[in-house]
């Protein structure tokens with residue numbers, strides 16, 4: 001790189017955005033910077049997980065009955081602490097907390113945003129050094145500013161999101177977020193400890209040769225879902241070849257899909273009759289981001305995921321998300337059956 005070309009940091013970028021939109025108050029920018037700061041703290045622990053006492057389980061289960069890993073708990077505590085300190089957030093809901101948390105101090109009560117999050121996504125990858133992530137979603141509260149936030153603030157349809165994004169702790173650490181205007185990707189430069197704008201104005205390619213689904217459950221999926229998956233599997237050498245990927249971490253699947261295109265599916269089946277992934281803090285934020293990047297996100301062959309009205313914080317939902325043409329084709333197949 002020419003030494004005169006300087007990559008903008010997250011802080012610099014959000015300040016520049018403020019200049020472009022003079023009506024903006026800077027509160028969302030401040031909130032995104034606070035989330036970025038918590039992510040850096042989590043990143044430090046993730047990076048030394050093998051030598052710090054951070055691998056393995058805490059020895060308790062969360063509200064979903066899943067075993068909590070030490071890193072799940074650490075990430076949850078870090079993000080909540082940052083948001084509590086932030087003057088831009090009045091409350092948070094997390095995968096690891098049964099109920100939402102309303103921040104009661106004067107500054108927090110006056111702020112207009114609530115945050116929903118999966119502090120550590122892809123938990124089963126932690127102990128084997130495979131990509132993990134954090135997912136977040138930001139809504140403007142419905143309750144009056146100055147009061148404590150309430151459950152309805154957190155149960156808004158995904159279409160109402162103001163911003164959403166993820167942090168991927170992968171071979172490098174990135175923060176990617178969407179606002180109503182665009183999707184921007186920042187890579188953590190460890191030499192200066194800052195997220196730097198590396199992937200401006202991300203767009204999901206409309207077509208790709210990658211499909212992603214847990215094939216271990218193939219025989220448990222409904223017939224029309226199996227049929228739609230079959231479409232991506234070559235039967236003879238003249239068939240179009242698709243490549244299959246499954247990382248076991250939604251953040252990693254979405255990140256790959258955003259950059260290289262493809263379709264990621266997590267259908268309902270067996271014990272996950274309502275789907276496996278969570279609507280409010282996994283599927284809604286990723287669907288918002290994917291749509292802002294030109295992709296599509298469905299809850300079934302006919303239902304746009306973002307239009308669902310959540311009825312509870314930890315609700316689950318099936319998801320079919322990714323490149324526009326591929327999800328459109330998938331819909332045609334699944335609706336015909």
Ligand SMILES: O=P(O)(O)OC[C@H]1O[C@](O)(COP(=O)(O)O)[C@@H](O)[C@@H]1O
Nearest residue numbers: 118120121122123124214248249250
């Ligand atoms: O291996 P399985 O059972 O298909 O589950 C994989 C899915 O579980 C998840 O890890 C669930 O998220 P958590 O790790 O936050 O519970 C997703 O990221 C991933 O897509």
Ligand SMILES: [Mg+2]
Nearest residue numbers: 118120121122
């Ligand atoms: Mg998750």
Ligand SMILES: [Mg+2]
Nearest residue numbers: 095118120121
């Ligand atoms: Mg999680």
